[in-house]
Amino acid sequence: MNYPEPNLDDLYRELILDHYRHPRNRGSLENATAKVDGYNPLCGDEIEVDLLFDDDVIEDVAFTGHGCSISQASSSMMTDAVKGRSKVEAQALVAAFKRMMTDPDVEPSEELGDLEAFQGVAKFPVRVKCATLAWNVLEQGLQKNGASRVEEN
Amino acid sequence: MFDVETVRKDFPILQREVHGKPLVYLDNAATTQKPRQVIEALVHYYEHTNANIHRAIHTLGEEATTAYEAVREKTARFIGSPSGERSIVFTRNTTEAINLVANAWGRKFLSEGDEIVLTVAEHHSNMIPWQLIAKETGAKLRYIDIDDEERLRRDHFAEIIGPRTKLVTLAHASNVLGIHPVREITELAHRHGALVLLDGAQSVPHMPVDVAELDCDFLAFSAHKMCGPTGVGVLYARPELLDAMPPFLGGGSMISWVQLEESTWAEVPHKFEAGTPNIADVIALGAAIDYLEALGMDNVRAHEQEITGYAMERLSALPEVTIYGPKNVEERIGVISFNYGDIHAHDVSQVLDTYGVAVRASHHCAQPLMRRLDCAATARASFYVYNTKAEVDTLLSALEAAGRYFAVQPAPLAR
Numbered sequence: 001m002n003y004p005e006p007n008l009d010d011l012y013r014e015l016i017l018d019h020y021r022h023p024r025n026r027g028s029l030e031n032a033t034a035k036v037d038g039y040n041p042l043c044g045d046e047i048e049v050d051l052l053f054d055d056d057v058i059e060d061v062a063f064t065g066h067g068c069s070i071s072q073a074s075s076s077m078m079t080d081a082v083k084g085r086s087k088v089e090a091q092a093l094v095a096a097f098k099r100m101m102t103d104p105d106v107e108p109s110e111e112l113g114d115l116e117a118f119q120g121v122a123k124f125p126v127r128v129k130c131a132t133l134a135w136n137v138l139e140q141g142l143q144k145n146g147a148s149r150v151e152e153n
Numbered sequence: 154m155f156d157v158e159t160v161r162k163d164f165p166i167l168q169r170e171v172h173g174k175p176l177v178y179l180d181n182a183a184t185t186q187k188p189r190q191v192i193e194a195l196v197h198y199y200e201h202t203n204a205n206i207h208r209a210i211h212t213l214g215e216e217a218t219t220a221y222e223a224v225r226e227k228t229a230r231f232i233g234s235p236s237g238e239r240s241i242v243f244t245r246n247t248t249e250a251i252n253l254v255a256n257a258w259g260r261k262f263l264s265e266g267d268e269i270v271l272t273v274a275e276h277h278s279n280m281i282p283w284q285l286i287a288k289e290t291g292a293k294l295r296y297i298d299i300d301d302e303e304r305l306r307r308d309h310f311a312e313i314i315g316p317r318t319k320l321v322t323l324a325h326a327s328n329v330l331g332i333h334p335v336r337e338i339t340e341l342a343h344r345h346g347a348l349v350l351l352d353g354a355q356s357v358p359h360m361p362v363d364v365a366e367l368d369c370d371f372l373a374f375s376a377h378k379m380c381g382p383t384g385v386g387v388l389y390a391r392p393e394l395l396d397a398m399p400p401f402l403g404g405g406s407m408i409s410w411v412q413l414e415e416s417t418w419a420e421v422p423h424k425f426e427a428g429t430p431n432i433a434d435v436i437a438l439g440a441a442i443d444y445l446e447a448l449g450m451d452n453v454r455a456h457e458q459e460i461t462g463y464a465m466e467r468l469s470a471l472p473e474v475t476i477y478g479p480k481n482v483e484e485r486i487g488v489i490s491f492n493y494g495d496i497h498a499h500d501v502s503q504v505l506d507t508y509g510v511a512v513r514a515s516h517h518c519a520q521p522l523m524r525r526l527d528c529a530a531t532a533r534a535s536f537y538v539y540n541t542k543a544e545v546d547t548l549l550s551a552l553e554a555a556g557r558y559f560a561v562q563p564a565p566l567a568r
Binding site: 008011012017021041042043044045046066067068069070124127130 | 496497498499500503504507515516520523529530558559560
């Protein structure tokens with residue numbers, strides 16, 4: 001039987017698939033100032049984000065974990081987007097990303113840049129948590145040093 | 154054997170399309186579709202009979218009571234209960250039936266030093282109620298593990314079930330793996346004076362189940378996984394056990410004599426059915442049992458074996474596919490949990506959906522089992538009376554498309 005290729009391109013944009021296949025900043029930071037675990041009990045997605053702060057600047061960031069393409073690509077692109085940014089800027093990105101996921105009618109904020117690739121995920125409500133997990137983990141890491149854990153519900 | 158094309162005509166939902174493709178519904182372990190006969194029973198009840206049961210001295214009330222109680226008797230017969238309607242309690246679902254036993258029986262009969270034996274493969278519904286009651290009573294939970302072929306470890310049975318065991322509680326058939334050798338377990342448990350609860354959610358809908366032959370003390374299952382409506386579960390228990398258990402929920406219908414300070418309880422099984430029950434859906438469960446009995450449970454089992462065997466054969470031909478559970482179809486119900494190379498089950502399921510193919514992708518409410526299998530999640534195709542080999546072919550074509558889309562790598566998805 002011949003089937004046409006599925007039309008999933010809204011969800012799996014080329015940039016997302018690229019980050020899924022070739023994740024950036026994958027690994028751990030030995031000198032991390034904050035380590036945050038994230039877990040999505042619905043899917044079993046798990047990630048750990050390591051952050052190294054220099055005062056108010058995210059000097060380095062890395063992630064490990066496993067999960068679906070959306071959660072892994074989102075983690076990879078999150079690390080790329082916030083490395084070198086101030087905590088305040090990173091927090092603003094978290095808010096902008098979450099707004100894009102929860103309010104598909106609002107035009108994504110310009111500061112999101114490439115992260116706009118995730119806009120289509122909002123049309124697949126069960127996958128939204130896959131995309132936001134890394135950002136919720138980052139948000140917790142911005143708020144405190146040390147180790148902590150985020151559980152999506 | 155029944156004609157599957159004739160069966161398919163009984164299920165109106167199978168006519169619908171998903172994303173422009175015919176629906177291929179392979180999520181039957183989660184819930185099955187409903188035949189017209191069951192839908193009509195519900196409509197007929199609300200259009201002709203609707204009344205509250207048990208205390209009405211009018212025609213509708215009597216008709217509703219008779220219809221409701223007739224299903225109790227039918228259900229008892231369907232699972233081979235030697236004790237008839239006194240052994241059948243209607244609940245909301247399997248989960249509530251298990252919670253009833255954990256709370257009513259567990260609180261009274263468990264204490265510190267007692268052991269409850271479970272398996273690592275249990276659904277959360279047969280694990281969490283026992284964790285809660287163990288914490289409350291001081292009883293200890295002990296787990297039978299699985300072996301490398303994902304069967305229960307037989308050497309664990311005699312090692313773990315012993316004089317401290319008060320209850321062994323396990324799935325008759327796993328919602329992820331295969332059928333468990335429960336007869337062996339009931340025999341061993343009874344030798345030590347322990348009771349046995351079987352979670353029949355995945356067995357009762359798919360194969361002949363006879364509680365006398367299995368010699369279990371409790372059996373829990375759900376109507377919605379066997380062509381029936383959501384909102385009805387069944388607890389089978391030996392009536393003398395029900396007699397010895399205190400009530401679970403209090404309220405109307407479950408009482409005999411009520412005073413301001415204390416009361417006495419209705420006879421079993423009514424003692425365990427507080428408040429207005431789910432009358433309409435219980436009656437529709439009766440229609441579901443009629444439907445399955447007309448097909449014949451031996452035929453249901455044979456049909457699922459044929460489809461499952463074919464699906465196992467076709468899936469095994471893809472080198473990237475990992476199938477969980479016993480490889481022998483005889484040890485399985487119509488459930489195949491699998492992973493496709495390094496593609497996450499969610500991504501597999503998402504692509505299949507665009508082809509109209511519905512499978513489940515999750516931890517299947519068995520997180521400890523997923524950790525034991527060393528995977529985060531699996532995809533799961535599960536079959537029922539209306540599935541065909543052609544639908545298995547569609548599943549495979551869609552799976553291959555997912556493989557192309559994500560450039561599947563043969564490495565199994567590791568944690």
